[in-house]
Amino acid sequence: MNPYLVLDLPPDAGDADVRSAYQRLLRKYPPENRPEQFQKIQEAYGLLRTSRDRWRWKLLHLNDHRIGPVEALEEFARLPARMTPPGAKPFLALLKSCAAAAGRDAVKPTKKR
Amino acid sequence: MFLKLTGGLDWVCGDVSADLTPYANDPAAGEFLRAMRDGKWRMARDVAKSLCKQDRPRYLPLLAEANAGLARGMIAKGLLKDAVTVIEYLATIAPPEMVAKLRGELACPTSSAADQPAGGGAIHWAVALRAADGQAAQIPISPEDMAAIDALVTHGFSPPQGAGVAADRLAAELVAVRKACAATGDGRWDEAKDALRALPRDSIFRHWRMFLRGARHAFGEELEMARKCFADLPPVGALARAARALDPDLPGRGPAAPVGARVPFFLAATGQPAAWSTAILDAQASGKAGKTVRAYKDLSNVMKGAFPDDRPGLAAQLTGGVMPFSRNMREADIDDAYDLLDAYSGGKLADSPNALLTVVREACLAIPDYNAPGELERTWGTVLSAWSRRDGADPQRDAVGWQWLGETQARLEEQDYNSSSQWGSSPQGDFRRARTAFEKSVKADPENQDGWLALLTVLKKSGDTKEHNRILGELVKRFPKNKKILLLAGNEALDRKTYPKALKALRAALELDPLDREIKCSISIALIRQAIDLLKKKQSATAVWDELEPLLEDTPGTSHLMLSRWIARLRIGLLETDPEAAATAMAAAEKLAPSAVERLFLEEKLREAYRLTKRKTLDTDWRREVLKRPPGWEAFARLFQLADFSGLISPWSIASWNRSVKNLDALVSAMIENATDKDLADLADFLERAERLTSTLDKDSRDLLRQALRSILKRVEIVIDSKKQPRPWLQLANLLALEASGAFMSISQTMFYGRLNQIIAMTEKSGDPTCLAKARALHDRMTSKYREPDSFDDDESSPPSLLDMLADAMNSMDIGADDIHGNSAKGPAKKPASKKPVSGDQMDFFL
Numbered sequence: 001m002n003p004y005l006v007l008d009l010p011p012d013a014g015d016a017d018v019r020s021a022y023q024r025l026l027r028k029y030p031p032e033n034r035p036e037q038f039q040k041i042q043e044a045y046g047l048l049r050t051s052r053d054r055w056r057w058k059l060l061h062l063n064d065h066r067i068g069p070v071e072a073l074e075e076f077a078r079l080p081a082r083m084t085p086p087g088a089k090p091f092l093a094l095l096k097s098c099a100a101a102a103g104r105d106a107v108k109p110t111k112k113r
Numbered sequence: 114m115f116l117k118l119t120g121g122l123d124w125v126c127g128d129v130s131a132d133l134t135p136y137a138n139d140p141a142a143g144e145f146l147r148a149m150r151d152g153k154w155r156m157a158r159d160v161a162k163s164l165c166k167q168d169r170p171r172y173l174p175l176l177a178e179a180n181a182g183l184a185r186g187m188i189a190k191g192l193l194k195d196a197v198t199v200i201e202y203l204a205t206i207a208p209p210e211m212v213a214k215l216r217g218e219l220a221c222p223t224s225s226a227a228d229q230p231a232g233g234g235a236i237h238w239a240v241a242l243r244a245a246d247g248q249a250a251q252i253p254i255s256p257e258d259m260a261a262i263d264a265l266v267t268h269g270f271s272p273p274q275g276a277g278v279a280a281d282r283l284a285a286e287l288v289a290v291r292k293a294c295a296a297t298g299d300g301r302w303d304e305a306k307d308a309l310r311a312l313p314r315d316s317i318f319r320h321w322r323m324f325l326r327g328a329r330h331a332f333g334e335e336l337e338m339a340r341k342c343f344a345d346l347p348p349v350g351a352l353a354r355a356a357r358a359l360d361p362d363l364p365g366r367g368p369a370a371p372v373g374a375r376v377p378f379f380l381a382a383t384g385q386p387a388a389w390s391t392a393i394l395d396a397q398a399s400g401k402a403g404k405t406v407r408a409y410k411d412l413s414n415v416m417k418g419a420f421p422d423d424r425p426g427l428a429a430q431l432t433g434g435v436m437p438f439s440r441n442m443r444e445a446d447i448d449d450a451y452d453l454l455d456a457y458s459g460g461k462l463a464d465s466p467n468a469l470l471t472v473v474r475e476a477c478l479a480i481p482d483y484n485a486p487g488e489l490e491r492t493w494g495t496v497l498s499a500w501s502r503r504d505g506a507d508p509q510r511d512a513v514g515w516q517w518l519g520e521t522q523a524r525l526e527e528q529d530y531n532s533s534s535q536w537g538s539s540p541q542g543d544f545r546r547a548r549t550a551f552e553k554s555v556k557a558d559p560e561n562q563d564g565w566l567a568l569l570t571v572l573k574k575s576g577d578t579k580e581h582n583r584i585l586g587e588l589v590k591r592f593p594k595n596k597k598i599l600l601l602a603g604n605e606a607l608d609r610k611t612y613p614k615a616l617k618a619l620r621a622a623l624e625l626d627p628l629d630r631e632i633k634c635s636i637s638i639a640l641i642r643q644a645i646d647l648l649k650k651k652q653s654a655t656a657v658w659d660e661l662e663p664l665l666e667d668t669p670g671t672s673h674l675m676l677s678r679w680i681a682r683l684r685i686g687l688l689e690t691d692p693e694a695a696a697t698a699m700a701a702a703e704k705l706a707p708s709a710v711e712r713l714f715l716e717e718k719l720r721e722a723y724r725l726t727k728r729k730t731l732d733t734d735w736r737r738e739v740l741k742r743p744p745g746w747e748a749f750a751r752l753f754q755l756a757d758f759s760g761l762i763s764p765w766s767i768a769s770w771n772r773s774v775k776n777l778d779a780l781v782s783a784m785i786e787n788a789t790d791k792d793l794a795d796l797a798d799f800l801e802r803a804e805r806l807t808s809t810l811d812k813d814s815r816d817l818l819r820q821a822l823r824s825i826l827k828r829v830e831i832v833i834d835s836k837k838q839p840r841p842w843l844q845l846a847n848l849l850a851l852e853a854s855g856a857f858m859s860i861s862q863t864m865f866y867g868r869l870n871q872i873i874a875m876t877e878k879s880g881d882p883t884c885l886a887k888a889r890a891l892h893d894r895m896t897s898k899y900r901e902p903d904s905f906d907d908d909e910s911s912p913p914s915l916l917d918m919l920a921d922a923m924n925s926m927d928i929g930a931d932d933i934h935g936n937s938a939k940g941p942a943k944k945p946a947s948k949k950p951v952s953g954d955q956m957d958f959f960l
Contacts (some may be wrong), residue, residue, distance in 0.1 A: 087299060
């Protein structure tokens with residue numbers, strides 16, 4: 001997980017930016033309400049706290065798990081404050097596709113054993 | 114006349130269909146509608162034919178709809194000839210607009226034709242009307258009908274106006290749901306709320322209300338609220354699928370939204386270009402087919418200039434997602450990595466800083482071992498310069514970059530220079546190149562304290578002590594508040610036996626972190642050595658012992674026995690030349706030691722380490738304590754940790770080792786002779802842990818433990834032989850001792866399992882659950898051990914334990930006999946660390 005994306009920071013963010021982004025997100029995602037998001041934010045903050053930390057991450061990070069592009073996109077969309085209403089057209093397209101798939105499911109012939 | 118429902122939206126509209134409203138509640142048409150709803154066109158056609166025989170003018174539109182559905186199905190399947198035949202027939206019975214539309218579809222078949230609703234949505238409308246009518250009569254809605262109702266909402270069918278009160282009411286509800294959907298997608302929450310208010314409680318669309326509320330919360334990142342709403346949805350169906358797209362961690366399993374719909378949706382929801390959708394889907398397919406390079410190209414061809422990228426954003430996320438480099442790469446991954454590098458070589462990489470900073474950077478990180486000597490340095494240098502070109506110079510970035518290169522070349526792990534045991538036992542690397550890299554690092558950023566520490570480590574390892582000491586002296590002055598540097602300086606001074614200097618640095622380090630046990634251990638060593646020096650000069654060491662006191666702990670744990678209070682007392686008792694002080698310390702040690710056996714065991718070892726005269730009564734005391742109060746198997750296990758600890762101070766002589774073997778044999782004999790079932794259960798626990806304990810010990814104490822395990826086996830067998838009917842616990846201890854000592858290899862499996870099964874049968878009968886559980890666990894362990902006999906007892910190839918590493922560190926600062934008697938007592942010569950083999954196939958894959 002890219003800590004810059006988690007904290008919603010530009011690549012040239014400095015110490016003060018990191019700290020204020022961390023504090024802003026902590027207020028938005030308190031641990032008692034959103035433990036998973038809180039943990040992500042904590043981890044990201046730990047990786048970017050000092051300028052040396054930030055360079056260490058930028059230079060030396062390596063993905064230890066390869067995921068598909070679709071999963072990468074979905075992971076990106078699930079970052080804090082990332083997903084917004086997509087607009088009527090894409091939302092309805094998603095619903096339409098789900099309805100078509102559900103229609104196929106509903107009439108799928110059951111296999112006899 | 115059809116209602117205009119679009120509300121500005123691009124609904125797919127099947128406005129050439131017949132109005133099926135009059136058939137919705139016609140019992141004769143029920144079977145037809147069901148067949149149409151389920152896409153069973155031939156069945157629908159047959160039903161319509163038979164209905165036409167009864168009343169042709171009324172049911173002819175149904176026959177036309179069934180044939181139109183059949184034709185569309187054929188077009189979707191590519192059966193164009195058959196579709197032509199059906200359309201030709203349709204031309205004789207259906208309105209010309211319907212035929213014209215079908216001919217158009219035949220001319221330009223689209224992949225989405227299969228997803229078009231039957232009858233352009235007219236069937237769904239009719240099904241919805243029937244469902245609404247049935248619901249009024251308390252008839253539940255079937256999943257098939259629910260799917261048709263959801264499809265009615267999402268597809269652009271416009272219901273006819275003025276078809277009756279019920280139909281108009283349903284049409285108004287449909288308008289409201291569609292309006293709410295559009296408003297939710299746009300984030301116009303108030304509008305969505307107002308629209309949903311028009312839905313009555315018993316509406317057949319009521320589940321849409323919960324879904325849209327949940328969607329609103331999901332977009333507002335209120336997942337808890339969203340989950341509460343989604344929990345009320347039907348568990349299968351369109352909305353359950355859509356809810357899973359919005360919240361993948363939704364409880365309960367089920368299919369999610371199709372991937373082809375999710376990608377454009379998430380791109381839109383995160384404000385990314387819609388044009389990337391195809392590239393992402395293509396790359397996903399390529400990746401699944403194992404074509405990594407293809408996946409990479411799918412993305413880079415479409416996302417020109419944006420992919421690959423390392424800067425925060427979706428492009429970086431996708432770059433990471435398809436990049437084949439990772440730590441612990443498998444053979445297939447390495448092949449992929451080379452393919453990618455090949456595909457991007459030939460000047461392309463050098464031209465693109467982004468590609469350099471992603472593809473080549475990760476290649477350097479993931480597979481540095483495959484480089485020819487010097488190649489990594491050159492390639493990594495190119496990466497750092499690319500960074501400077503793109504984002505401008507930054508000394509800190511260069512410092513971090515060169516430091517990584519140095520660590521990689523020297524094969525240093527961070528712990529090598531981040532603890533007091535700074536000269537760890539990691540395999541040696543190329544110190545000359547590493548030194549150059551570290552020098553570049555600290556030159557770029559002289560405040561890089563970790564870089565300095567790494568440089569010191571390499572200087573020490575490469576034997577340049579003079580330069581090492583010079584730099585260390587400067588660092589202490591420059592970074593007076595750096596704990597690691599102060600600890601290092603203290604330990605260096607300890608090695609040189611300049612105790613006041615060592616203590617000054619170590620005390621300053623302890624002030625910075627008063628809880629650090631590493632520093633406390635180093636101070637303890639310095640103080641003990643100082644005391645030994647004073648005692649040699651016939652001076653009082655009381656002040657030094659007093660300073661040691663606050664550092665001591667009652668139970669410091671096995672890795673910090675240096676801080677153990679009772680061990681410190683015992684040491685003072687042995688070293689102190691003032692008889693009164695020595696006696697007081699000894700008395701305190703006796704009181705504080707966990708058991709007399711442990712105290713006597715360590716006393717014997719320390720006497721040898723400090724070359725003190727052997728106490729004549731030591732053996733007698735040992736025998737007396739052993740016979741009087743056998744200490745239990747927990748204490749027995751601790752003896753080997755004490756053995757390890759004393760071995761670090763000074764290596765054992767053969768005589769000492771033999772004496773220990775003899776003493777432990779006597780102890781084992783006493784402990785097993787009259788053991789109760791409780792004692793044998795403790796013995797079983799000890800034997801089960803023995804293998805793990807062995808792995809934490811240094812060689813001498815490990816051998817001692819193995820000898821003790823053989824002794825236990827022998828004693829248990831003697832006791833068993835003396836009994837007519839040995840108890841299950843005794844028999845189990847015998848088998849566990851066979852396992853722990855490795856002697857199980859010398860008896861047949863049949864015999865071992867025979868005896869084990871006998872114990873299991875006996876304990877099942879007698880009802881001893883603990884013994885039974887241990888016997889069964891042994892059975893499971895032995896199954897794998899007999900399968901892999903080679904895995905047992907391989908101490909030569911086993912990796913160095915933590916204690917091995919501690920031993921290295923302690924050997925470099927041992928406080929052995931030479932300190933008090935001026936003799937040289939060097940630790941056993943260590944084998945030179947083997948160099949990690951370099952692949953013969955030195956591949957020059959970089960620029």
